Amino acid sequence: MTGLQRRFRALPLRSRLALLVATAVAMAVAAVAVACWFVTKAQLDEQLDSSLRDVTADTRYVQEQLRNCGGTDNSPVPPPQGSYVVQIIDASGTVCAAPNSSPIPVTQEDIEVAARSRGDALHSAKNAAGKEMRVHTYPYPSGDPQSNSRLAVSIARPLSEIDQPLSTLAWVLLLTSGIGVLGAGAAGLWVARTGLRPVDELTGAVEHVARTEDLTVRIPVEGEDEIARLSRSFNSMTASLASSRDRQAQLIADAGHELRTPLTSLRTNVELLARSDETGRAIPPDDRKALMTSVKAQMTELASLIGDLQELARPDATHPGPLQVVALHDIVDAALRRARLRGPELTIEADLSPWYVRAEPADLERAIVNILDNAVKFSPSGGTIEVTLRSGALTVRDHGPGIPAEDLPHVFERFWRSPSARQLPGSGLGLSIVARTVQQSGGEIALRPAGGGGTEATIRLPGAPQPPPTTMP
Template identity: 70%
Template sequence: MSRFDPAARFRALPLRSRLALLVTVAVALAVAAVAAVSWVMVRAQLNDQLNRSLMATNPTDQVLRTLREGCALPAQTQPDIAGNLNATVQIVTADGKHCRVSGRTDLPVTETDKDIAAGRQAKALYDSSTADGVDMRVYTFTAQTQPGAPIFAISVAKPLADIEKPLSTLAWVLLLVSGIGVVGAGAAGLWVARTGLRPVDELTDAVEHIARTEDLTVRIPDEGEDEIARLSRSFNSMTAALASSQERQAQLIADAGHELRTPLTSLRTNIELLARSEETGRAIPPEDRKELLASVKAQMTELAALIGDLQELSRPDAASPGPLQVVALHEIAGAALSRARLRGPELTFTSDLRPWYVRGEAAALERAMVNVLDNAVKFSPPGGAVEVSLRAGALTVRDHGPGIPDEDLPHVFERFWRSPSARALPGSGLGLSIVARTAARAGGSAELRAAADGGPGTEAVLRIPGAPTPPPSDPSVVPDQ
């Protein structure tokens, strides 16, 4: 920053100093403008009054007397024909001769005076100066002693000091008042800046406190409806959201640690048994060894699935691994159904998948449907049936298992929640949480309810709103006309 750059130096000032300075400059400009206009208007009024006063002076009788006496009266004995008007009166002839009737000094004769005395001009108002340097305002007009007599001119003058002194006094008064006003405006601006920015100071202190202590429970008073109150409410909402996010993150870590502990402990136990067998040379019976290896494989599979679910849930709600596009939900449901048939080969699957197009992420939607179908496979009795239908954007999966108690239904989409009857079965308790999150991200919803026909089992319903048009890459689909 250049030390001679006023703009840079102004930007370097604190905000309240800049506000106070701007208020002071604005008031100073306003006061200066008002003072200048007032001074000019008063000057114009005084000049107008002086002109009217000069034009109203009528020294005709005194002039005639002076002319009869041949202008022989000494200046100190001449009558004060202007009375208390402090005027100088002078007679001017066409040849430039003049005779002072009243006043302490002669007025210089100008060409304008000669023209008026010769009858070439009727009257004139102008400024002039006497021999001793006194500025005068002069009014010259034609006159004659009687009709038919020679024309001459009469000049009536008053010193400009009559208006310059009041104007000078007025200028000093305006300057003093303006100075007091500017100083007062500066003080008021500083007070207003401090008062108005006090909520900003509180907000700054709160932000610094949070940055220093990471305490997200701090709240700022947000009374009122002005911009500062809105900013305070926005800040409080932000800190509340951050605190909630931090709490959810801590809860997710705690739940993940709890869920990871079980497969890791079992996996460690089985591996230690295998390692001890190798170290001691005591062979494990083939059947037991086979069961141990199968258990290790199952636990590793469960651990990998849990880590995948945790990675999915750890993404922010606004994040998405790919762009949203129009996809065929019935095709995704068909692919998920094929995977479910491989996981439950002993079950009977029936499907009614009608065309439906949505705007979403194909991989995430398929994973959500696989999770719903996995639940149906997991809770279906051997040889049971699973019914899948897709109609008007509602994917319904019906199993014929034991069902879910009514008191457990409000908790089925919570992270890591598992009903008491399902804790012995494999799973992490994250599948339905992923389903609900995926549906919400696509603008839909997920629901788990008892079978609509009152029979055994549970219905999972996944609703996704349709896209305006089917994807143009599908030549088999003809849009509605």
């Protein structure tokens, strides 16, 4: 990158835009001015040549000039009207010019015209005084092409007749172009300032957010152009960041609440055990057994909560292990065994058909266990849970209180818990883990109220009733 390029990039954006506009206009104006000058010059040259062709010297004037060249002292007849210069040329190249006039050099073309080997000649030349002339040479006498006379007449006009207007035109074009370029630069600067005003507002908003971390800032959006799209994108970004920050705050609050309960209970139980050892007062065996069972339950709940948090901390785009073909019915059967241990008072009815899917076995089993845990948690004592697997659709139906209609859109959101479920065990993270695992396996999940009360959860995974002959890649 050259120094000029570095200096150009160092300029503010509006200055660069104004400079680019002025440069573009200057190039366009220069091209138009040059084209106009050349077109005008061509037209003036053509007019001058036409005027020379249309004029012939008076025969009496030519004869008088020939006598003067021969030494006869007679008063000449006036030359053609206008600023014409007339001279006579013979076939040998001898020039007979009017008195007090500057002869024009004879060219080979002029001699050929005098010798009748050429019809006429049109060329430019400088006279003896150094003045540029446009010359038209024709045979003399012009009215008798068969004449044996070896003379030609050259009529010339100074090129200054068109040089002066062209010079004036050049100055006018230069002045006009300069004014146009300056006007274009001013207009470009105004357009840049006006067009970049939304960018200035966006820059100010970004700097305000960086300085204050205030994510409630929104930029007014006007129109449908690129700046409006950028403003909408910024507003959407800040809204997403604000939502993410709110969810993080909610996560901390929920995690703190969930951790506080088992930790408090665990601390109380441990203090009872420690006080029993310190005082020497033994705890009755039944009470000690219940106390140890409570400690184990609280440890299990803490481990489950930490596991949920670790699961959600992994990036959505990655998998903990390679996908492989697994028997979904076997995974559901293993999850049912765990669910029956957690709800021994419940009746779990299962009807499973073979179905093979491509998934990560541990994650898929964890997702199904979470669905069954929810059914166990919300089922009334002695209730029934129906589990069916048909053509890749796994349905879990409980007979609990069900999910309110206004809560259904939020059940798969991270860290969200229904107000009615906040007093129950759990972190509110299970269903979001289930949704992510199912989506990674190419499936879908839905929750809806079941007829007659309760909730029905359906997981659909692509697959086949028979395993493939070889392991899928």
